[in-house]
Amino acid sequence: MPEAVLADLARPIWTSLTTRHAALAEGGPSALRYRPETSLFAATPDDEPEQLSALAALAAPGEEMLVLREAEAPLPADLTLLSGASVVQMLAEDAVPIVEDARIERLGAMDAAEMLALAEATKPGPFTLRSQDLGPFWGIRSEGRLVAMAGTRMAIPGATELSGLCTRPDMQGRGLGQLMLRFVAGRISSRGERVFLHVFASNTRAIALYETLGFRRTRQFEVLRLRRE
Template identity: 55%
Template sequence: MNHVLDRPIWSALQSAHADLAEGGKCARRYPPSIVPFAASADDSPESLDALENLPSGEESMFLVEAGPIAVPSGLVVIAEASVTQMVAERPHEKITDRRIQPLTEADAADMLDLATLTRPGPFTLRAQSLGRFWGIRHEGRLVAMAGQRMRQTGFIELSGLCTHPDFQGRGLGTLLFRFVAGQIASVGDRAYLHAYAANTSAISLYKAQGFVVRSEMNMRVVKRRP
């Protein structure tokens, strides 16, 4: 039996994030303005046809699965990478720190600017539609943040972790990592995350913070064939 995190996008869009899903029983995606993630229910011809019909124009979609990713003939792969999926080995303690503040829609532009600079992964102005985010400001400038992205029954993805280059090396990223992991554990869910397999320094950091590798994942970015 497959694990719920083997096809994390599909499992999120048919459970905790079903209200955000575009598509139907065979393939679904998040609204591109929120995050460009999509998935088919399985690799059947019917599901792959449905996946092929999700994007329009020049829209791209990110596909992430534990096994080989089947791509329908009408889509072309424009990028691919190996991704490491990690889960919290134990519940993290809920912590507090006066520097950490909840982020709101009023902070969306600053969040996008920081994400564009540091490139933690796909990020949009509407990222907060997926889950809560928290940040640290210095003299009014957002210098670090982290939050929650995909959700499945019993799991919440820790995502968007980034620190401005001028403030790296001060422990802000580790602090926010522990804070968000604690927030997830406090509601009874298990934290998990994705990191590019080539980012060995980040993976080592996450291991030091009590996360273990659950699965190696495949990622493909696709769009309609010209």
């Protein structure tokens, strides 16, 4: 694993917004965010007070943002912490083989509302109607319903994040989630890139599964939902 990839993964949102997702970024050298309709993620190059103030200035009063951080840092007075949760970052140690399955289809703009409904029902993490702006998604349908999906999100030089992995509760236990993970990870690996992901630290079952599939923990973040006052 190139050391540069590991270093970039310490601030994956910032690296994405300054490299492969620069066209989706708003802000300046001290703070950047995705366009709000695409994603609520925002970041700074470090946690210096002036950069956190620039982060707050990106949002209009009442707007929300999501940030990742490893260490605590005082927030500006005009940013209110609404909630926080621990997430584990994991990285595939090796390339993931390509997997094919005739049930898997590429999802598109016409599927956005159904994708959002599935994400809201299963809570894999932040998701919007425009999440496909960040990268492609694939899914499986059963009796006309979207029952499982996964796609890509953050993109840094040499690595892409697997994200949005979820399965309808009544279809769990059939291996669909693992299939979707292998399918998307295989496509990332086929481009010569490393695969990484983020999972809530409380989801110990998923973490154990990812470890059996060759992912290792790299670091732990707090994901904070902030509101500009």
